[in-house]
Structure formats: structure tokens, C-alpha cells
Amino acid sequence: MLRIDCPWCGPRDMVEFTYVGDGTLRRPEIGAEDGHFDYVYLRDNPKGPHVEIWRHGVGCRRHVAVTRDTATHEMLATGKPGEGAS
Amino acid sequence: MGEYSVWSVLRGGLTGQTHWKRAWRDPDPKPAYDAIIVGGGGHGLATAFYLAKLHGMTNIAVLEKGWVGGGNTGRNTTIVRSNYMLEGNAHFYEKSLQLWEGLSQELNYNVMFSQRGVLNLAHSDAQMDGYARRGNAMRLNGIDAELLTREQVRAWAPMCDFSERARFPIHGGLLQPRGGTARHDAVAWGFARAADRLGVDIIQNCEVTGIDVVEGRVTGVQTSRGPIKAKKVGLAVAGHTTQLAQMAGLRLPIESHLLQAMVSEPLKPWIDCVVTFGAGHFYISQSDKGGLVFGGDLDGYNSFAQRGNLPMVEHVVQCGVALMPSLKRLRLLRHWGGVMDMTMDGSPIIGKTPVEGLYLNGGWCYGGFKATPGSGWVFAYTMAQDRPHELNAALSLDRFERGAVLDERGAGPTPGWH
Numbered sequence: 001m002l003r004i005d006c007p008w009c010g011p012r013d014m015v016e017f018t019y020v021g022d023g024t025l026r027r028p029e030i031g032a033e034d035g036h037f038d039y040v041y042l043r044d045n046p047k048g049p050h051v052e053i054w055r056h057g058v059g060c061r062r063h064v065a066v067t068r069d070t071a072t073h074e075m076l077a078t079g080k081p082g083e084g085a086s
Numbered sequence: 087m088g089e090y091s092v093w094s095v096l097r098g099g100l101t102g103q104t105h106w107k108r109a110w111r112d113p114d115p116k117p118a119y120d121a122i123i124v125g126g127g128g129h130g131l132a133t134a135f136y137l138a139k140l141h142g143m144t145n146i147a148v149l150e151k152g153w154v155g156g157g158n159t160g161r162n163t164t165i166v167r168s169n170y171m172l173e174g175n176a177h178f179y180e181k182s183l184q185l186w187e188g189l190s191q192e193l194n195y196n197v198m199f200s201q202r203g204v205l206n207l208a209h210s211d212a213q214m215d216g217y218a219r220r221g222n223a224m225r226l227n228g229i230d231a232e233l234l235t236r237e238q239v240r241a242w243a244p245m246c247d248f249s250e251r252a253r254f255p256i257h258g259g260l261l262q263p264r265g266g267t268a269r270h271d272a273v274a275w276g277f278a279r280a281a282d283r284l285g286v287d288i289i290q291n292c293e294v295t296g297i298d299v300v301e302g303r304v305t306g307v308q309t310s311r312g313p314i315k316a317k318k319v320g321l322a323v324a325g326h327t328t329q330l331a332q333m334a335g336l337r338l339p340i341e342s343h344l345l346q347a348m349v350s351e352p353l354k355p356w357i358d359c360v361v362t363f364g365a366g367h368f369y370i371s372q373s374d375k376g377g378l379v380f381g382g383d384l385d386g387y388n389s390f391a392q393r394g395n396l397p398m399v400e401h402v403v404q405c406g407v408a409l410m411p412s413l414k415r416l417r418l419l420r421h422w423g424g425v426m427d428m429t430m431d432g433s434p435i436i437g438k439t440p441v442e443g444l445y446l447n448g449g450w451c452y453g454g455f456k457a458t459p460g461s462g463w464v465f466a467y468t469m470a471q472d473r474p475h476e477l478n479a480a481l482s483l484d485r486f487e488r489g490a491v492l493d494e495r496g497a498g499p500t501p502g503w504h
Contacts, residue, residue: 001396
């Protein structure tokens with residue numbers, strides 16, 4: 001069982017969370033001509049540290065930024081989205 | 087090497103089984119080939135076989151970083167079917183199923199293809215309507231499909247819960263009688279042996295570490311056993327598709343996810359078809375050794391670890407027990423995880439890339455095994471002719487940019503949901 005250190009609730013089992021996805025994506029500005037295809041479809045998909053968003057649905061119901069190693073499942077850091085881990 | 091036949095078996099019986107030779111050579115890589123296929127799994131080996139057999143390209147090599155069939159080819163639940171609804175998928179998978187039907191003869195290798203039927207269960211009227219729609223679409227495409235009533239399902243799969251207490255009562259099901267299972271390792275070995283006999287070099291323990299691209303054209307690959315030149319390079323590496331593509335500067339619409347599968351202790355014959363649960367994600371069949379082979383959802387997060395976590399094991403087993411309560415008395419013998427290259431629409435990518443001479447066969451999500459011969463067949467065509475066959479035209483890499491996605495499940499661009 002993986003454990004995620006929620007910045008609001010403390011360490012909790014992964015089953016309380018839902019995986020949202022890649023935390024490095026930035027939505028293009030409204031009205032921007034380019035960037036939507038990259039944002040919606042393309043991913044770096046790293047083998048190693050991956051910055052990602054999990055949602056603490058059975059806890060505080062907030063988004064948590066997690067840096068996790070996709071090759072080992074090791075949790076490297078957690079934080080609030082937009083700060084530190086992301 | 088010789089042809090496998092009843093005569094060779096009899097002769098072997100009389101000569102102390104001394105007639106067996108290794109099934110394929112173990113050559114050192116040559117400095118250059120006409121084409122290189124990266125990935126010695128079912129898809130890569132099938133591609134090499136059809137390139138040599140149908141397109142006359144025999145000066146080719148398959149590069150495998152580990153051993154033949156050691157990746158997802160040897161890690162799946164061996165289900166073969168072509169029960170797809172969308173036009174761009176249906177004909178491709180049906181072609182693959184037709185190739186399966188003659189594969190053991192074609193390869194002179196018993197892949198133990200067993201057309202025992204694939205039965206998808208429905209647990210609501212709406213689901214029955216959905217299956218009727220899919221079954222009709224399949225039949226219009228010339229693919230076999232039968233809509234079964236609850237009583238017909240009971241005859242096919244009596245071990246399912248038909249009691250009053252069933253958590254998700256069975257309303258009926260959609261059956262593809264020509265679907266079934268095959269022996270996954272034999273598929274890799276059979277294609278390897280057949281390709282080798284046509285002159286293909288299968289080079290194991292040879293990891294590709296770089297792809298050489300000069301002015302937008304591929305010129306060869308760098309490997310752990312030295313550089314190899316080739317004007318055509320095909321990638322067929324499943325879970326590590328994005329890693330390989332990155333070597334050529336490509337960013338793909340793929341995330342690698344984790345899928346687990348499980349096998350129970352062996353039983354006497356208990357279930358003689360493939361059954362899938364319709365109220366959760368669970369599919370089960372019985373191997374010839376007697377073990378119940380089953381699996382379910384992805385773990386849900388990006389992973390290259392090739393091992394899963396227990397919450398998903400529990401979830402899959404809960405689905406299984408809800409469908410077939412007698413499963414709960416069994417012990418799990420083993421379970422394992424594999425890396426799935428999940429695309430943004432749940433359908434695979436087979437075709438050309440923006441790099442001239444570089445071809446991509448990947449994004450199989452967790453449905454690659456059934457496609458093995460068809461995938462090799464169309465990928466060989468694509469590599470030899472430098473253009474997709476009409477059967478894989480809809481599976482092109484640029485479909486995402488064009489908005490022509492093939493989202494069989496309608497889940498949207500979230501790889502973990504397909």
C-alpha cells in the first residue's frame with residue numbers, strides 16, 4: 001500500500017486518493033491558438049520522478065501535488081499544488 | 087531445424103528425443119540491416135515474420151533487450167477476440183482473429199489457440215441494449231456475435247451467481263463464439279522460430295540506447311551491442327514506447343500504467359469459455375494447466391515498476407467473488423504486474439511517425455495480445471510500403487491532432503480510464 005503525505009491531513013493510505021494525472025501540464029490561455037493539443041494529449045511520461053496530482057477524495061477533498069518515482073513507486077515529496085512538489 | 091510434425095514426434099520417440107535442435111539461432115548483430123524491429127515480443131516478431139514472408143525482406147533484425155517474449159507477451163491473460171464496434175478498430179481486430187485461426191499451421195508451431203468463446207455479461211436492460219448495438223455493429227462488419235438471454239448465459243457459465251442474492255443480477259450477455267485464448271509464450275516462440283527460418287536475425291540481450299536521426303531521417307540505432315545501421319526502424323516495445331520514441335525526439339499521447347493479473351491454484355475443468363463481468367472490471371478464463379487466469383482494472387497511476395499494489399488485487403478479487411461466489415474458496419497462486427502503454431483514446435497506434443523511416447507500433451493499452459498477428463501483418467505492410475494498410479489507416483499517430491480519435495469506451499483523453 002502506498003501512502004501519501006497529504007499537506008492538509010497528514011499521511012494517508014493511497015485508497016483515499018484518486019489519481020488525477022500529470023502535474024506539470026499548464027492549460028493554454030483562453031483564446032490561445034496553440035498549445036491545446038499538447039496540453040490535452042501529449043505527455044512526458046517519465047520513468048523516474050514524476051510530478052502528479054492526486055485528489056484526496058475520502059479526506060479533505062483537495063488536490064495534492066506528489067512527486068513519485070514511477071520506476072519504484074517511492075514517494076519523493078508532497079505538497080500543495082503550485083508549491084514545492086509541483 | 088526441421089519441420090515439426092507427427093513424424094518428427096514419432097522419430098524422436100524412437101531415438102531418445104535426441105532430434106531436438108534449438109528453435110532459433112543466436113546470431114551476433116551485423117553492422118547493417120535493411121530494417122530493424124525494436125522489441126522481441128509477439129508484435130515485433132510477428133512483424134519480422136510477415137516482413138520476411140510477405141514482403142521479401144529477409145535482411146532484417148529483431149532487437150530485444152531481454153529475452154524473446156519476456157515482456158507483456160508473457161504477462162497477459164491470453165484472451166483473443168475481435169468484438170469491437172468502431173469501424174477503425176473492428177476490421178483490424180477481425181483480420182487479426184482470422185490470422186489466429188490459421189496461425190499454428192502457418193508457423194508450424196502449436197500456439198494452442200482455443201476458440202472457446204468470449205462472453206461479456208450484462209447486468210441491466212441498458213447494458214443489454216448497448217450489447218445489442220455492439221453485436222449488430224459487429225455482425226454488419228461480418229464478425230460473429232450472439233446476444234444471449236439470462237438462461238442462455240446460465241448454460242454457458244453456470245458458475246456465475248444466478249441466485250436471488252446476486253449483487254448484480256445477470257440479464258444476459260454478448261457472446262463472440264470465435265473468441266478464445268491462446269498459449270502466450272508459444273505465440274512468441276512460434277513467431278521467433280518461423281521468422282528465424284526465413285532468415286531474420288533475432289538478437290537478444292541487445293538494448294537500444296539511441297536512435298540515429300539525420301535531417302529528419304532515421305539512419306540506425308545505438309545498442310548495448312554496438313551501433314547498427316538501417317534505413318527503416320520499427321518500434322514495437324509496449325510499455326516503454328514513450329522512452330524509445332523520446333530517443334528520436336518524439337513526444338507521444340501515451341502514459342505508461344500498471345496492470346495486474348492473477349492466477350489461482352489449479353482446478354479441474356471449471357470454466358470453459360472467457361467470461362467478463364459487466365458491472366465491474368473483471369475477466370476470467372481457465373488455463374490448460376487448470377489455473378484460473380483473471381484480471382481487472384489498472385492500478386490507475388503512471389508506473390514502470392512491473393509490480394502492483396494490494397488494494398487493486400483486493401478490488402479485482404471482490405469483483406470476481408461478486409460474480410462467481412465459489413471463487414472465494416480458492417487460493418491465489420501468483421500475481422504479477424506489467425507496464426501498459428495507455429493511449430489517450432484507448433486504441434493502439436500503428437503507423438508512420440514524423441521521422442522518415444521510423445515506424446511506431448505501440449499504445450496497446452491492455453489489449454495487445456489478441457492483436458499480435460494482425461499487428462505484425464499491418465506493421466510489416468506499413469514498414470515495407472512506407473504507408474499504412476487500409477486496416478491500420480485509422481490507427482495513425484496523427485489522429486489525435488486531427489480529432490479523429492478511436493475511443494471505443496468513450497472515456498475521453500484520460501489514459502487510466504480506458
